[in-house]
Amino acid sequence: MEKLDLRSRVERSVSRRTFIKGVVATGATVSAGAYVLRSSGASTASAQGAVERLVTLRVNGQDRRVDVMKQETLAMTLRYKLGLTGTKIGCDRADCGACTVLVDGVPKYSCSLLTHQVRGAEVTTIEGLANGDELHPVQQAVVDEAGFQCAFCAPGFIMAMVGTIQESPSLTRDEMAHALSGNLCRCADYPKILNSAMRAAEYMRSTTA
Amino acid sequence: MADFKLIGQSFAPQDLVAKITGRAKYAEDFRAEGMLFTKLLSSPMPHCRVRSIDYSAALELEGVVAVLTPDEVPQEEHPFEPALTNEPVYEGEPILAVAAVDEVTAANAIELIRVDYEPLPFVLNPLDSLRPGGPDANTGGNVYNGREITTLKWDQSVFDGVGPDQMPIGPGTEEDQWEYGDLEAGFANADLVIEETLYCQSVSHHPMEPRTSMAYWQNGKLYMHGSAQSTAQARRAIADRVGVELDDVFFIAEYCGGGFGSKIRGSVLEVIPALLSRKAGRPVMMRITRAEETMMGRARPGMLGHARLGMRRDGRITALDLFLVQDNGPYSRQGDSSTSGDVSALGYTPEAMRASTVSVLTNTPPRAAQRGPGGVQIVSMLAPVVSRAARQLGVDPLQVHLVNAPNHETEFGRGPYPITSAYVTEALTQCGELFNWSERRQRSGQRNGSKVRGVGMALSPYYGGTSGWDGLVVIRPDGKLYIHQGVGNLGTHSVVDTAKAAAEALDFPWENTEVVWGHSSRHLPHSSSQSGSQTTHAHTRANWVVGEFAKTLLQELAALELGGSSSAYQVSGGRVFGPGGSLTFAQAAERAIARGGKFDGHELPEDINDMTRTSATALAGQGLVAAAKDNLPHTARTYSFVVSMIELDLDLETGMHEILNVTSVADCGTVLNPRSLIAQGNGGVIQGIGIAQSFKWAIDPTWGVHLSKRIEATKPPTMLDIPTELIFAAVDLPDPQNPVGSKGIGEPPVGAGAGALVCAIEDAMGGQHPSHQPLTPDKILSIVENDCLPCGRLETHV
Numbered sequence A: 001m002e003k004l005d006l007r008s009r010v011e012r013s014v015s016r017r018t019f020i021k022g023v024v025a026t027g028a029t030v031s032a033g034a035y036v037l038r039s040s041g042a043s044t045a046s047a048q049g050a051v052e053r054l055v056t057l058r059v060n061g062q063d064r065r066v067d068v069m070k071q072e073t074l075a076m077t078l079r080y081k082l083g084l085t086g087t088k089i090g091c092d093r094a095d096c097g098a099c100t101v102l103v104d105g106v107p108k109y110s111c112s113l114l115t116h117q118v119r120g121a122e123v124t125t126i127e128g129l130a131n132g133d134e135l136h137p138v139q140q141a142v143v144d145e146a147g148f149q150c151a152f153c154a155p156g157f158i159m160a161m162v163g164t165i166q167e168s169p170s171l172t173r174d175e176m177a178h179a180l181s182g183n184l185c186r187c188a189d190y191p192k193i194l195n196s197a198m199r200a201a202e203y204m205r206s207t208t209a
Numbered sequence B: 001m002a003d004f005k006l007i008g009q010s011f012a013p014q015d016l017v018a019k020i021t022g023r024a025k026y027a028e029d030f031r032a033e034g035m036l037f038t039k040l041l042s043s044p045m046p047h048c049r050v051r052s053i054d055y056s057a058a059l060e061l062e063g064v065v066a067v068l069t070p071d072e073v074p075q076e077e078h079p080f081e082p083a084l085t086n087e088p089v090y091e092g093e094p095i096l097a098v099a100a101v102d103e104v105t106a107a108n109a110i111e112l113i114r115v116d117y118e119p120l121p122f123v124l125n126p127l128d129s130l131r132p133g134g135p136d137a138n139t140g141g142n143v144y145n146g147r148e149i150t151t152l153k154w155d156q157s158v159f160d161g162v163g164p165d166q167m168p169i170g171p172g173t174e175e176d177q178w179e180y181g182d183l184e185a186g187f188a189n190a191d192l193v194i195e196e197t198l199y200c201q202s203v204s205h206h207p208m209e210p211r212t213s214m215a216y217w218q219n220g221k222l223y224m225h226g227s228a229q230s231t232a233q234a235r236r237a238i239a240d241r242v243g244v245e246l247d248d249v250f251f252i253a254e255y256c257g258g259g260f261g262s263k264i265r266g267s268v269l270e271v272i273p274a275l276l277s278r279k280a281g282r283p284v285m286m287r288i289t290r291a292e293e294t295m296m297g298r299a300r301p302g303m304l305g306h307a308r309l310g311m312r313r314d315g316r317i318t319a320l321d322l323f324l325v326q327d328n329g330p331y332s333r334q335g336d337s338s339t340s341g342d343v344s345a346l347g348y349t350p351e352a353m354r355a356s357t358v359s360v361l362t363n364t365p366p367r368a369a370q371r372g373p374g375g376v377q378i379v380s381m382l383a384p385v386v387s388r389a390a391r392q393l394g395v396d397p398l399q400v401h402l403v404n405a406p407n408h409e410t411e412f413g414r415g416p417y418p419i420t421s422a423y424v425t426e427a428l429t430q431c432g433e434l435f436n437w438s439e440r441r442q443r444s445g446q447r448n449g450s451k452v453r454g455v456g457m458a459l460s461p462y463y464g465g466t467s468g469w470d471g472l473v474v475i476r477p478d479g480k481l482y483i484h485q486g487v488g489n490l491g492t493h494s495v496v497d498t499a500k501a502a503a504e505a506l507d508f509p510w511e512n513t514e515v516v517w518g519h520s521s522r523h524l525p526h527s528s529s530q531s532g533s534q535t536t537h538a539h540t541r542a543n544w545v546v547g548e549f550a551k552t553l554l555q556e557l558a559a560l561e562l563g564g565s566s567s568a569y570q571v572s573g574g575r576v577f578g579p580g581g582s583l584t585f586a587q588a589a590e591r592a593i594a595r596g597g598k599f600d601g602h603e604l605p606e607d608i609n610d611m612t613r614t615s616a617t618a619l620a621g622q623g624l625v626a627a628a629k630d631n632l633p634h635t636a637r638t639y640s641f642v643v644s645m646i647e648l649d650l651d652l653e654t655g656m657h658e659i660l661n662v663t664s665v666a667d668c669g670t671v672l673n674p675r676s677l678i679a680q681g682n683g684g685v686i687q688g689i690g691i692a693q694s695f696k697w698a699i700d701p702t703w704g705v706h707l708s709k710r711i712e713a714t715k716p717p718t719m720l721d722i723p724t725e726l727i728f729a730a731v732d733l734p735d736p737q738n739p740v741g742s743k744g745i746g747e748p749p750v751g752a753g754a755g756a757l758v759c760a761i762e763d764a765m766g767g768q769h770p771s772h773q774p775l776t777p778d779k780i781l782s783i784v785e786n787d788c789l790p791c792g793r794l795e796t797h798v
Ligand code: FES
Pocket: A088, A089, A090, A091, A092, A093, A094, A095, A096, A097, A098, A099, A100, A109, A110, A111, A112
């Protein structure tokens, strides 16, 4: 296979600093510190033949302006550009569900969505559930059942629970297991996760009732 | 037994809210000013030598800051594993690392590196290496004898006349053979002698969080954010691996996204960001992908073997002759095969037994202890042999287990080793009742269309704890009790649950207690590693001891402050009170600081570990500081036990099964936290079921490259592979050598789940069994149709 000539592409590309300067001058983009700028360096963009574009995302009820590459996944944007590290990456390949977020209320694997695909959509992450110190009913149910062990899978599972219960508040335990089966828990805390989900559905039914 | 207020209660751990709101930070969630990213160049083949390497083009790529080569990392003699190597012994082993301003640049730089590899002979199946002239996984030899790597080739005669599905039995390595009793008399006294070829696959740990780490240096000190099961012991390991003083390492691992034995003392890979960061003068983040985790993460050693078992008509096992060849992987010696012998000796207490093992190096991913190391393999391989013997003699399997059950007086195995307690008869009886064994057993073999019912059980013993570690607590002027824990937070809740022993000893309300853990700058004591199910036992002991010591200090302080003798003072509810009046903990903390000396940590007990001494000294003057070593008697080995029973329907048309009921009962001493115990128990049982029914990997036999680098391809158990409810209970009887009566529980449920699943399938198949895990439908169907297995009985990594 012919090797890409990366270096010449780098040279052709917009200089990283010029780009950053431009972005900073607008004063509008998300600033998660120097880190964001570095991880969106021009060498990256050029290597993939992609140029970053400033887009507006609606995340947890706020408009966030952020520069993203064409091929950037939502998980990477959330974690590495918006500082929302509650969304976890377990496989980056749509296998495990650790990265699940809600896109217009529907649970989606954020590792397998391009950020550009969610422009104009409402994205909700684990950080967007609680209202200050007041936990979302699903989170409260998890606390009351002491759900999860290492909890690396927890943010993904909880987002899947929220999306599922909002859509179908009265699932049986079996149906709930099917609904959540796109999420893996390697600690295999499945029984307790299901207890949490069933309790969560109960709490959500009573809050909407 | 004392009446406990905290021990035995269900609590949600205090870190749970952080975990479910996204605030809990795992290693990959940290950012540091100027942080670089690293990508690894790793070996494309299972065994080779790097003849030459040219990374000049990589260095010139814009955004690349530094390259780290094997010459720059400590290279210890094999079998120790270096972080980077010029002679990779497994596919995916890291050779070189590049740090760049972002990950894509680092990955692009890796592509620009030119390497000339010299392929070397490799071996995947241990038996191939034992053949005359067979390849060695390492240029230094092919087997372990004790800690040494030596060369062992069996004579051709060992293989002559042995069918392809039959285990060749050659000499084991000297240090790995033992026997007790009269084996031949045992077989002569048996009413049935049964022989079986054994096989259990190698499986990755695949914790949900890959072993990502981030490092930076400040004022000559290393700050390491890692993913580790332990804190105190991982910090020590990092200092050793990087080659710096313990005091120059700050280790931060408040949360760990699962380890199961693969991150006991962190990971050797942490050396890479540590040294790259020192070289580049900037923080370095090393994100590990799932594919990398498959290769560089850890795995359970597979086993091939042979068992010969003698049983009397009453179910008593008279003799067991066990021969095991362990697939050790390329690096450190794994204890699984040796533990397998102990576990079978304790679980079945054979009248006579011999164990002979060989641990063979292979060019497959590195191994590490995986939850129930050795126990899972041997229980899942041997339980169906016992079950089949019981069937042939017409004895009920539960009866067989009861007849052979160990008890408090048992001295087992090669020692023989005395044990601290064994409530196995109680566990078997309770599980039989909960599961309704006799009634379900009636349904064994019942047909319903193409489905046939199977009912099976297994007993899994495992080590349940160590002793001799330190405890450290501080009562501060805010009136709170701070319990410092050097164990890790890997999700078992034991970091919190074992702390309760200190609060219990002081009769102190839990709401005013803070557990301090996860960051070595928070002054942690010398604690055990979070492994081998030792934490519960080890740290309820250490925390109880330090709680009692703090109580003594409070009593002495009160006597000095208020008058009277110290023994006349009592401690309860956050106060010390007696003839001269009372002090709240807040007041006591202030008086302790004023008095100094032994009360506020300026004078410390002689026998505590240096790590504890340094931490306690740093805390001196901040309150009443108590540090103590666990010197309580521990005169026998501590073991826990789990029995699992499973009922399932096996479909003879599809080879698939549906599990109908899983019931397990543990003897883990006194229950610390019932809800966490049930979760640990069921989680372990499900992991075991997963190993027995589907979890595996596949390696191409021609090229030695891995074919299952995605987690889904390894088929771990999902929510749909198990019933939505499982039953887990405990006998809840105290171990006499633990002040709160507790023993460890992490490991034994895995073997019980795996063994019970295999036995339930064996039962549904009327005593037939593929003897080759996992029991995938293709293997089941080949037996049903009396065809040969889709793979050889001794074929590995398929
Ligand atoms: S990280 Fe997205 S599915 Fe695993």
